[in-house]
Every structure is written in C-alpha cells, then in structure tokens.
Amino acid sequence: MNGGRPVNGASQAFSFSRRATLLGIGQGAVGLALAGRMTWLSIAENERYKLLSESNRVNLTLMPPRRGWIVDRAGIPIANNRTDFRVDIIPDRLTDKERVLPLLRNLLAIEPDDYERLQRDLEGASGFQPIKVAENLDWERFAAVSVRLPELPGVAPTRGFARNYPSGAAVAHLVGYVGAATAEQYKETKDPLFVTPGFKLGKDGLEKTLEPDLRGRPGAKRVEVTARGRLVRELETRPDRPGQMIKLTIDAGLQAFAARRLGNESGAVVVIDCRDGSILALASMPAYNPNSFSDGISQIEWGMLSEDDHLPLTNKALQGLYPPGSTFKPATAIAALRSGIDPERTVNCPGGYQLGNRFFRCLGRHGPVNLHRAIARSCNTYFYTMGREVGMDAVAEAARQLGLGAEYPLPLPSQRYGTVPDPAWKQRKYDEAWTQADTLNASIGQGYILTSPLQLAVQASRIASGRGLVPRLLADAPVIGPALDVPPERMGMIRSGMDEVVNGAGTAVRSRLQLDGIRMGGKTGTAQVRRIVGGARGGLGVPWKYRDHGLFIGFAPVEQPRYAVSVVIEHGMSGSGAAAPVARDCITYLYDREKAYASLDALEKGWGGDIETRMAAKEREYRLARLNPAPPETETASIEGGSASR
C-alpha cells in the first residue's frame, strides 16, 4: 500500500481541494439528476399521474338498480322494493377485525346469534364478497355507523333498496327470492355490480328466470374519497335505470287466499282461467318467507326448513308428483269415448273386478253404472272395464291430450314431467312387459302414473274448455288453445258427471259452492302412498307420512266454465275430505271474497293465526327444541307392508 510519491502537508492541502472539487462535482451531478427526475415526473409524465391522482381521488361507486316490480294481472305488486339501510363488511378491506367487530356490535346492537353468524361468514369469506352485518336498520343506528366510518375500515354502510314481498310466504314458490351473488358468479362475469353491497339477484323462481329483465342498470356516483374510503363530497350522480316491470297472469288476492286456505297442510293449489290458460294462482305450502330468505337466513332457520317433513323448500305445484287417483278417471273416460264406446252403456259393479286370480276392489257395490254415474260415484269397476277394453295406449294418449306427463313453457325453473306410463315406457324403464294389472291400476290413476298439481289443473282446464290450453304465467305470453279432438257434447257428458260429483249424489257433495246460480264440477281422488295391507286404507290409524294423498280437480261455473282448479293435499287421507273444500273456497273467493274470507277466518282461528303468526310460532318452538333436545321417540306404530306403490 506504499504510494509512489511522498506526501506532505502542502500537497495534502492541494489534494484536498482537488478532492473537494470532485466531491462538489459529484454532488452537483446528483443535484442535476434529482432536478431531471422531478422534471421528468412532473412534465413528461404529468398527464398520466394527473389521471392517476384523479382516479385516486374520485371513486366510482355503483348503486344497485331498483329491481323491476313483479305485479299481478291487476297491477297489484307481488314483489316490489322498499328503502333499506344496511351495513356490510368488505372482508378485503377489514384490517382490524378484533377492534371493528365489537365496535359494530355495540353500535348496531347485534344479537348474539347474528354476531356468531357474522363471525362464521367472515371465516369463509373471500375478498370481494360483501358480508352482511345488518339490514333493515333504523336511521339512528345507520347514522351512528356512518359517522364513525373513519375508524371502521372495511365497513360499508349503504342506503339501498331491498326486495319486498307483500304476501310473504304465499308467493315464495311462485316468485322465488333474491340474494347476494356468489363468488363464482362474480368470477364468471367480472361485473363489478355483483360485488356492490346490497346488490341481489334472483336465486329461484321467477326472480331467477326473469333476472335479465328485472335487473335494470346500476346508477353510479362519483365521490371524492380518502384512501381509507371516507367520503369527502359527492361530485356527480347518474341515476339507476330500474328493471322492467313484469306483469303476471296471477291474481294476487287469490294467490294469497289459496296459500292461506291450505292452512297447516302440505299441499298445492293451482287455478287456471279456462278462457286463455292464464294461471291465476300457483300456491304451494308450507313455504319459506322470501323476505327473510332474501336477507340470508340463519343456520337454525335453514335447519328448520330442511328438516320439515311438509317440505317447505319444495314447490309442490310443479315438483310434487302424485298418483292422480280417481281424478284421472276423466282421462280414461275420454279414451273410452274416443274409441267409440257408448256413454250410455252400463257396466255392473259387484264391488270389484276379477282379473285372473286377483280381485281389484271398488269403493263400493255400485250395481249397473253408465259413464255419468261412474264419474259421479267414482266407480273403479267401470273404469277397469273401459281401460281394459280400449287398451293402455289409448288411455295414455288421452291423458297426454289432457296435458299430463308434459312440461309447459313457463318461466319457472324445474318443472317435472311426471309419468304417463304405457307399454313402451315400461319396457324402456324396467325392461318388463306391460301387464293387464298395470292397465287396471293406471285406469284409476294408481300404479306407475304420476302427475303434478299444475298438470292436474291443466287437465281440469282442458276438460272444462274442450281446448288444449297451454298454461300462461306472463301477461304477454301468447294464448295457445287448439281444440281437442273430443266432440264438445261428449266432453259435456264428462263435465255433467263431474257436476254430479259435487252437486248431485257424488263424492264431494259437501264441497258444493254456497253461491247463487254458480255450481262447481269436479272429481275427487285419493292416491295410495303405500301398498295397503289387510284392506286398511291409509287413514287416521297410520302415521302421517303413510296416509293417502287427497286430490281434487274442478271447474266452475259448470255451464260455461271459467275457472279450473286443482288441489293436492299430501297425506290428506281423501280427496273429498281434504282437497275439495279448499277448491270450493278458492272458487268462492273469485265470486264472493267476503264469504270466502268469513270461512277462512274461522278456520285460521282454529289453526292459530295467519301464515306469518304460525310460522313465527313454529320457529320459536323449533329453537326451543334445538336448545333442549327431547329424548328420541321410539316409533310405536310400526307398519307392516312393502314399498309405496309408485
């Protein structure tokens, strides 16, 4: 390290000043570099950074559009919107969970189990999906949160619109419900609206299938916000464009009445206008409350609904499939008439029908019966005979003509076809030959045949009108109703038999209309749920789930039918006892509301209040039972026998 030249004080001073100059030059160069960088940033890239600072400052918030109303045929809202103050959490921006959550709990007075739900939701929350903290807040609590927003990162209070279903559970299965978009849906569409707090889309029913029409276009608000999301001032607002209003063929009053009239039973009512196929009511009960469903429900509520054997989560009007029982007999009758059988021909009923070594029972000893009497008295023997004579293919064809075994062009998800069996079908499905016994069973609506309440109503409307009416639910849907190839006077014979069922010496005389000059025709049916052992019917003596279904199809007025109705009461034991009175009251409602409500009010007193009151009571009971579970009951009524005869 020994340098070449000697170093002394003077030369050192010289070297110092040389190096100080170097240092100065270096510092000057750095200074120039800094000045150059400043110039580059603020002149050359000024535009870009201006834009960025502007996009920082200005935040475009979407405002969920008001969902289009769903109204009934008279414009009465079935689904509308109400103002809603809500508070959400965006998990991504929630930095200080331990501090924010308790603070929110105090500000909003959140109930313990709601608080638990919130914590659970946050556990599995993905970044962009807003998690509901509370909805339907009053102004004071909403304001309390809004004011303290700077210390609540990740919390988003919004004033929006919430879906509102004035009739609640009565329309649940018809219109469905709405809910927040799932993370998958957001990833699919990348639509920022999907993660806007308060935005909900249709999850079921009409809300789901008509989503594109109902949604509308979101409004947008440009606001100046701080980095923490605190709003400084609003700059400009583009209003939302509400979704379209959808008009249905439904009669909201009738829909609500039908749902209430079903009471505590598990069942469905469908009413169709025989002039144009308009569905006036499509009720399935019990149901969930779409108002609370749209807010998201608790585990307890979900448990209660999914464990209920009355299936409140199933739309029985479309998805419930039942053997139609004696309500199928008009179809067998039409098959016989179309095959040229004389309606006046009598068949002797000794109380049953002998096929080989098996005896097929009738409901009674009817003696000689013609078509009219057979329908009125629901005589199995007559229809066994006719079914065998014309053959299963003819019976199946008549059934299909009447609308059984078909799906209809309705904007509703998940209809079910059911089954109209014929020899070819059995060969396909079971690889077995069709037997005479199958024909006998099918002729009286038992065995393989399965129908939905909607199909039964269509059947009733086609018998009533003589036209192949296609059911309609949207007010602007085309009317389709080609004439059926059954001569009108022959269809009239069947109707007059059905008139006698209710108004003569038939099975449903207790259900005749208490109205002047208006008569209802119909046909009762009782469908076996399981094979009957030892001659016992599925009546009161057996557990609920093994009891027979009660069915009824009908139309009114008899002379010039305007309304067709079908009612199915699951495990209602008999069509005449359980189903026909419901149909009677629904038709009564259409002509005389006061009278209909007078009888309903009396009934509801016995049931313990209207739908909401009963649902609330049920939920309380369920919660109690969950908290202190009773010891498991041993099933005392053990039933022998095989599988259900489906």
Added chain:
Amino acid sequence: MSSGSTGPGFVPAPLAQLPWKTLLLILLIGGFGLVVLYSAAGGNVRPWAFSQGIRFVAFLGMAIVLSRIREEFWSMIALPGYVAVLVALILVELIGAVGGGSQRWLDLGFIRLQPSEFMKIFIVLACAKFYDMMPPNETRRFGAIWPAVLLIGMPAALVMLQPDLGTALMITAGGITVMFLAGIPLRLFIGGALGLALFVPIAVNYLLHDYQRNRVLIFLNPENDPLGTGYHISQSKIAIGSGGLFGKGFLNGTQSHLDYLPEGHTDFALATMMEEWGLVGGILTVIAFFLLIRWGVQVGVRAQSKFARLTAAGLATTIFFYVAINMGMVMGLAPVVGIPLPFISFGGSAQMTVLICIGILMAIDRQNRIKESW
C-alpha cells in the same frame, strides 16, 4: 467574544459576524417547510407546523451558540465524544436485548436520546480527527485505512442491528467521505466500488434464501411490492407527477389531504410540497439545498487546519446525503430507507442533527473569516 469591533458599525460585532446569507437560506428552507407542514395538516398549524416551528427556532438558536465555540474544542472532543456515543449505542442495544425487541432510544427520564443521530456527526469528527493526527506521509499506507474502517464499521454495525438501515448507510457514507477527502488512494475507492458491484449480485443470487432475495429485490425496486413500500413510492410519484409545472396550488393537494400519500408530513414531505408547488417548488428546493451544501464545502476548502477541512466538507456532505437520499427515495430513484428531508420533514432528531452540523460549520466559517481578516 471578539474584543475589537471591526470597523464602524451600528451592528454589534457578534451579530455582524454571523453568516447572514447562510442563515437566510436556512430560514427560507425552514419557513417553507413550515408552510408545507401547515398544508399537510389540512391548513392547520397543529399538529405539526407549530411544534416544528418552535423546535426550529430553538435548534437554530443552539446552532448559533455552537457557532461561537472554537474549532479547537471540536477537535478536542471528537474522539471522546465518538466513544461516548458508541457506548450509548451499545447500551441501547443491551437494553433492547433485555427488554425484548429492538430499541433506538436511550430514555434519560427528561429526554429520549437517539444515539445513532449523534453518530452521524461524530463519525465525521472522529475520522477527521484521526486523519488530522496522522502525519501526512502516512495517508497512503495501510495504517491509514484499517483504523478508519474500524471507526466506521463499529457504529454502522450497531445501527444495522437496531435495525436502521438508513442511518447505518449515512454513517458509513459520512465516514467514507472523510476518508476520500483525506487522500486515501483513489484506486481503493474504485476497486472497492467494483468489488461491491461484483460481490453483491453474486451474494444475492447464491448466498441468500428466496425470501431474503425477494426482500432485496423489493428494496431495490419497491414497485414490485404494490401493497408495501411500493404503494408509498407509487403514491409519492403520483403526487409529484400530478403537480405539473406550477402545482395544484397551496392547500389543494389531493394526494396528501385525502391520505393517499403515506407519511406525507415526514419522509415524503417533498411529495406533499411538490403536489402543491409543482416543479417550480421542487427545483427551488433543490437549488436552495445545493447552495447550502456548496457553502459548507466551501467552508472546508477555505479552512486552514486539516481537521477543519475534513470536518466541514464531511458535515456538508452529511447534509447532502440527507437531501439526496430522501429526494431520490421520494421520486423512486433510491430504496425507501426512512431518511427525512432536513428542515421540511416533520421530526425533531434530523432537524437537530442538521442544525448541529450547521452550527459546527458556522463555527469553522467564523474562524476562517477571523483568520482571513488578520
């Protein structure tokens, strides 16, 4: 202190002897800093501008007092002072180790001392003293190097442990500057620089774990880390870039007022300023600092003793490092190491350090002028 008044004057000699140009420059920068802090608080003297102003006046007074102290005194306390600060650094480390976690403070009850701040000054004084004591013909030998490296290495290592990378860098840079000025052969510096340039990439690629390498890369290019320091940098660049030529106007900055710019009143005060004052404000600030630093280096060039020369140029360069590192960092040219901008960033310790530097520089300047006037 001086007895004879020089020439007829209304102004008492001590006042007349003050370097008024320099003081005016400092007052200008400091005053502008208060304006920036006033704006950073949204047009309010609280919480920053007021206390910063009080401190500024107090420390400036202290600097003027320091400027009356003779150079010999500084020379005398250079090494003892260095040792005392080094001991304080070790104490801080020990207390931190006992208390768990790292610590930078020494709490004396009435004041919290940050020894690493003082080290920025004493490293310069100690190195200057070391080369001052060394006979001129020794400077090109190995013996002129290793003690200085030790002098620099010990405090730098201790401060790195805290861990305070920015301060460690400044201490190292201050010491090396004095070595350079003392006449250590240039080839050593060039060789060292080359060696580092070769060694660092190799070390980063082969000696570090993945996560450590990532941290180095983020350190070198913060914008790779858009949520951490990268966020600071990009927001700061947005603030500066959106200011344009004349800025958005006083109190109209959005980046700072809407909290997008983190640390807008401390390390990133330059961005707060330039958003509102634009390129004009930025260039003027650079020029003002450049003039101040140039004055400091000139003081060194004019000084008579080797100690004074090295000290003055070294302290001026210390101020230069503050300014250069901070500005580079705010504009995305240098890694984010947490070094404030003197007189403008809110904070007491840097203000104190820089004004002590100014005080010592003024003391040397005063001596120079007294000697020149003889």
